[in-house]
Amino acid sequence: MQQNQKTEFAPKVAIIGRPNVGKSTLFNIVTETRKAVVKNQAGVTRDIIIEPVEIWGKNFDLIDTGGITEAGDIFSKLIREQVTEFLDSVDMIVAVMDGRAGLVPEDRDIIRVANESGKPFLLVLNKIDKITDEEMAKADFYEFGVDMVTAAFEQRRGIAEILEWITGQINTEVMTLKEGTNIAIVGKPNVGKSSICNAILGTNRMIVSDVAGTTIDSVDSPFAYNGKKYTLVDTAGLRRSAKREEDLEIISAFKSQEAIRRADIVLLMVDGTQGPSDQDARIMQAILEDHKGVILVANKSDLGGREIPEYRKTFREQVQREFHFFDDVNVVFTSAKTGQGIDDLFAMIERVSEQLSFRVPTSELNDFFFETIRKAPAPVWGTTNVKFYYLTQTYQKPPSFIAFANHPDGVTNSYRRFLIKNIKERWDLHGMPIRIFCMKSRRGGDSNG
Incomplete structure (x- = not known):
């Protein structure tokens, strides 16, 4: 890494x-x-x-x-x-x-x-x-x-x-150069984004209020944790209170979009006592569309643990339902108020950072690939089996792969999900938004697989 x-x-x-x-x-x-x-x-x-x-x-x-x-x-x-x-x-x-x-x-x-x-x-x-x-x-x-x-x-x-x-x-x-991993924090108003920033930075230099939507200007805060350098891209400023809640909605929608684009890893914060919602699912889709590493942060977990029976199990079941399109997302339980879970959060950030930079030698990748595609029937294009020639990793982060085949249009989404599931299991890449692109092989063969 x-x-x-x-x-x-x-x-x-x-x-x-x-x-x-x-x-x-x-x-x-x-x-x-x-x-x-x-x-x-x-x-x-x-x-x-x-x-x-x-x-x-x-x-x-x-x-x-x-x-x-x-x-x-x-x-x-x-x-x-x-x-x-x-x-x-x-x-x-x-x-x-x-x-x-x-x-x-x-x-x-x-x-x-x-x-x-x-x-x-x-x-x-x-x-x-x-x-x-x-x-x-x-x-x-x-x-x-x-x-x-x-x-x-x-x-x-x-x-x-x-x-x-x-x-x-x-x-x-x-040009501004920033060192280390860029972390953005996004989420609905009043889930504790400001408080978690204060907990991470160990300072109250940012204003925190109980009123939803009190954060405006974008602030980047470089800091070190366990000897590693990070920059916190604080999605909507957290410096002074907004004059009007409605103002914030337009501003912070832009700030979140901008912060996601600039980040290496995005922390999607939700109120642990309420669990993820449709709106959180839409934010998650925006993060995945920008192809970023993501961690779901369940804040206020001190309250959740006291108020909700089998709190963590209940929360994970909600995650499976709301994020059915990305149900293996990494989850960390925190309490900005008590500081609980901050060490766990950074352990996860470090793990996701390593996963983002994961690379596999082409020979090892193809050994795995051909062993995997034998486990399921080949996709069919018209009356012809799709024949795969080889798989290669791109230089994108998070990891992305290109599969060369005779009929790339025949590779269905369900078959891609099958390949991605196996890649995640083989190299412990759970929680990574991995992509597989399919391209026509230069060999151009049309033979039945």
Whole structure:
């Protein structure tokens, strides 16, 4: 197992602005996706959307945010507070304005918010269709003394200048490097995420409250445990209380998604006295889709043990039901309040860390593979048996494998599950979200197996 590997984090670039100024159009052009909805209607983008981008050999995460508006409806307030809170955790800001409309009072507020963040900041005046209109459009904005470009996103004009500014801000030599295993903690509000962080870090530097949803800003906390280095990616900040519970729901949904993506191992925390729910199952599916090591943490187990007969057995039965798609997930029972189970949790983190880095020699893998496929009838494609040629391990973490066969489409999900079950048993990889890809063999044989 490799200890203390360094992980490079791509800088985060947020696109902000009033509704309907072209933020989502810019996001879609740069990321070459249709993730951001584009409609000629104010306030269509409501959630924060993030997409990794590589431009001219430099990597960054581009983020589309909801439109900032001073309108009085509850949703506009929610978006405004969400975006201003969120800017603390980004590295650069691109503020898009409607160049045809000129400077409006809301733009002045947006520029103030961007300036107060202290982050590098580019002002983009969109919808300037004619080069002859550029200087007139800029005149309103010169007073702010910030970097500025004009653009017409629909015509793809100004995109190169924006990308040149972003990549110019990225200094690869000073990219943040973090040592050790990255751990994210996710889960529903009020299951004890803040308290378990305090128990792990041995400090009360993070605010803990009994009110569901009191955590906002993302905080990364490097620490050592038993001589090994870790970084706790604290999914929703845990520094100060939220102004409004609803604000948190949008923010922490994004933070959890971002934290999962950055983590090596994800701790999915549930309230042990209630057991896992449908919502926890959805979070688990998101973790598995991102292909991360995962540990289910049953917190408040001191209460569970007192209040629920055969507590641990009952909890594991709930796990089997709710996580039927991944029922061998590793479970650790903790109590953030008493500190119970923290040593067990780190023993499990270390075990999962080793499993993530597991590699098996190809010859040993194929000996196992051919011995295993003889245990069950071969899958059938049409009237032809699927014939396997060999199995190889990829360099992905957690462990993933490619099986080469004459008819990969004939390898059913149930047959993959059979192979995965045997791999887990052979190399003690229980709780790992192992994947098997099937590809057509270069030998291309069509003979019956």
